[in-house]
Amino acid sequence: MISFNGRFIRLVALPLAALSVAAFATACGGDDDDGDTEPTQADASASATVSSSPPVAAAAYPVKVKDLLGREVEIKSKPVTIVAVSPTAVELVYAAGGKVVGRTTTATFPEAAKSAKEIGTAYQPNLEQILALKPDLVVADSSIHAQPALRQPLEQLPVPVIFAGAESYQQVLDALKLMGQVFDSKTTTDRVIADIEKAKDDAKKAIAGKKVTALALIADRDNTFYAAKTTSYAGDILAQLGIENPAASQADSGPFPGYTTLSAEKLVQFNPDYIFAITAAPEPAPRLATLIPAIPPFKALKAVTSNHVIDAKVDYFVQAPGPRIIEAFKAVAAAVSAP
Template sequence: MPGIQASSAHQRRPKASRRGRFAAPASVVVLLFILVLTASLAFVSCSSSSAVAVTDLLDRAVQIDEPPVRIVTLHPTATETLYRAGGVAVGRDTSSQYPEEVLDLPTVGSAYSPSLEKVAELAPDLVIIEALTQASFVDQLEQLGVPVIAVRAASLDDVSKSLTLVAKIIDTKKTADQAIAEIQDRIDTASANAPEGKSILIFIADADQNIYAARADSYPGTVAALLGLDNLAADLQGASPYTGFAQFTPEMALQSTPDVVFTITPAPLPAPRLSQLLPMIPGFKEMPAVKEGLVVELDPVLFLQAQGPRMADAVEELLDIVNNL
């Protein structure tokens, strides 16, 4: 049935789509996309720039995602390295007693058996250990979900590397560089003033009075070498409960003629000092240096327990002793 057709002049205009009415111009869409992309890239860049990848003194690759602000140290070497590099800790092992300000920090047990529970209670975002004596702790500590790095001070190079490592993580490169330069300068000055041709032995004893001598790879052996002293036990072989030491028998003592004998007594007073006991031990009491009273007790903290940035202190103290005998 024919209907009435509307004339072309009066035909209804097609409605604009809702999308067409509200869509932004293409140029605005592109601009918004660029802004969002730029912001995203800036965020990723900022996040990645705060992350640090390092290799510690156990040759482990460690990723630090954020700058740490709650650091726990589990060894005097770790504690002193952190503070000399310009950092601070929120917890420490009981043997860490330098610098003085760490004495106010909560403790997490000894360096030999730290408490993982106490470490966790401090909510650390970084744990620093000592490489030679605490490597076995790494797996347990990492179960806390915390990055762990190891430092070491078996040599002057180790001290410098450890300071550089920690400084990279806490962003204190200038402080660490200054510390490294000062340590090197002090050791160089001491070495220039050391006597030539002076032979030594450095002894330590266990609870059964077995005597051990410091080799070249021990910390006190390293300190002596920096002064050019002739360590008669430098290449000595044998087992010992002390890192870098080897057993030294009475028979060896009878055949040794060092100019000076140094002793280290780890046990605190009132335990007798090894320097007092040597004149009563067969073989050792016959050594010329012992007979002449040229036996000097060394500070066990400086020469054994707190290996690290105070290496220059140990070098200067040893030099002072040798030059004044």
């Protein structure tokens, strides 16, 4: 079975930022130590100015949030020392203006995250290493860590734990909104959400009027193919752009939720205009986009004869569902709108 760098199900983590709590300003008296000195007109004016100042806004914390597993979690103060337990979780933290001190092994985006300590993989996080970093918040993945065997040990940590992730376009937006609450950075996350919505709209405009079919494919080490349905992240990206997916109505089958096993005969029958081929293994491993055209039954496929077999990045379509959905929309639009 192929390893998708520790995740084939949506990864989403809740990002938390490191900031300080604001203090109230207090008014100070004059230099004169003589308590009998009469107040001057200037003193009275200053006093009037102070008393007419607008009230200081209430502190954002503590705040109670509901994470993507429906759990209510209290955040007592703005998180500063954050551990994120999936690539998606890491990216969500940074998208909300935060940073992490601990990350999973394959979580290498953004560049700033690489300096964080590794705490194992998303499927095998090292709880001792997490606690050694003394976090005030742990961001787990609501997709990967929904499984009881992974969820329960994380929930038992003696620090607040938030579950955030994404298996669809809408869940990316939901996760960002949650992170905005956790970090008190709604302005920041709203801007990211607006950028994502614009990327989707721009992609739809770029391919408007093109009636095409497309499959998003992955393969295991035995070269068994699996096609993304609309219930998968990659399949939902195609659906959001109005692209017809011949595999959408197929039954789930195989080891990957939201995917259907695709025989060679079925692929020939579907004969899509485009194939987005996703290779899980890093280079120099052979690319699935190179393998497909070399298989004799597939040489006559429309996607092959038109040179429309696209090498789709695993980060964008499988490994790290999250803010970089922007890049996925751009990649699909660029491929489909090309001559």
